[in-house]
Amino acid sequence: MFGLFARVRKIADLKADSEVIVQGKLVADKLTTVPGTDIRCAFFWMMTEIWDRITPGRGRKMWIPQESRQGTSGFYLDDGTGRVWISAEPLKTELRGGWSDGGPVGKKGTARYLARTLKEGDTVRATGTVTGAKSHEPGTVMVLRPGKKGWIILDQKKKSSGSPAAER
Numbered sequence: 114m115f116g117l118f119a120r121v122r123k124i125a126d127l128k129a130d131s132e133v134i135v136q137g138k139l140v141a142d143k144l145t146t147v148p149g150t151d152i153r154c155a156f157f158w159m160m161t162e163i164w165d166r167i168t169p170g171r172g173r174k175m176w177i178p179q180e181s182r183q184g185t186s187g188f189y190l191d192d193g194t195g196r197v198w199i200s201a202e203p204l205k206t207e208l209r210g211g212w213s214d215g216g217p218v219g220k221k222g223t224a225r226y227l228a229r230t231l232k233e234g235d236t237v238r239a240t241g242t243v244t245g246a247k248s249h250e251p252g253t254v255m256v257l258r259p260g261k262k263g264w265i266i267l268d269q270k271k272k273s274s275g276s277p278a279a280e281r
Contacts, residue, residue: 121134121238122134122135123192123194123195124137124190124195124197124255125194125195126194127197129243130244131243133242133257134238134239134240135190135192135238135239136236137190137191137193137197137236137237138190138192138234138235138236138237139155139189139190139233139235139236139237140188140189140233141186141188142186142187142188143186144186145184145185145186147159147214147230148182148184150214150216150228153232154231154232155230155233156184156185156188156201156206156208156211156231156267157183157184157185157229158181158208158229159182159183159184160178160180160227160228161180161224162177162225162227163177163223163224164223164224165177176225182203183201183203183206183208185201185203185206189254190237190257195254197243197255197256197257198255198256199239199241199256199257199267200256200258200265202265205265206259206266207265207267208229208231208267209266209268209269210268210269210270211231211269212229212231212269214228214229215228231269236269237267237268237269238268238270239265239266239267240260240264240265241257241259241264241265242258242260242261243256243258244258
């Protein structure tokens with residue numbers, strides 16, 4: 114259903130309990146910070162790696178994945194016809210695209226991070242199931258949650274204007 118040519122729905126036309134694809138500008142009430150950096154964003158996926166040997170004392174050193182995490186402060190998608198709240202729960206959200214950033218962690222240079230982020234104003238396509246808002250969610254808007262396949266897929270379609278460094 115969510116193939117390459119699947120139809121994007123207008124947010125004003127959404128109905129509860131339907132699997133949909135929506136696209137719009139990302140609007141965030143508040144931003145979160147990628148841990149260990151000064152990058153402010155609405156959603157991030159981050160992986161840290163360490164420079165070490167797989168087997169202690171043997172073989173060549175290589176970058177070994179250490180930790181992967183996601184975070185969000187919550188956000189809306191606005192397509193001009195309305196808004197939908199994206200319930201981007203960690204471990205149930207996949208990010209395709211987004212701004213990329215990376216660098217060393219700590220002073221020794223034995224660890225590094227790679228982060229992909231979505232920022233205010235980005236055009237994002239999201240897939241999931243539409244439901245009504247729960248008591249802890251903002252307003253009385255519709256909410257996009259993980260669908261039958263178990264994931265909300267966020268796909269950045271168009272970069273924001275300006276340079277990524279200027280937006281940090």
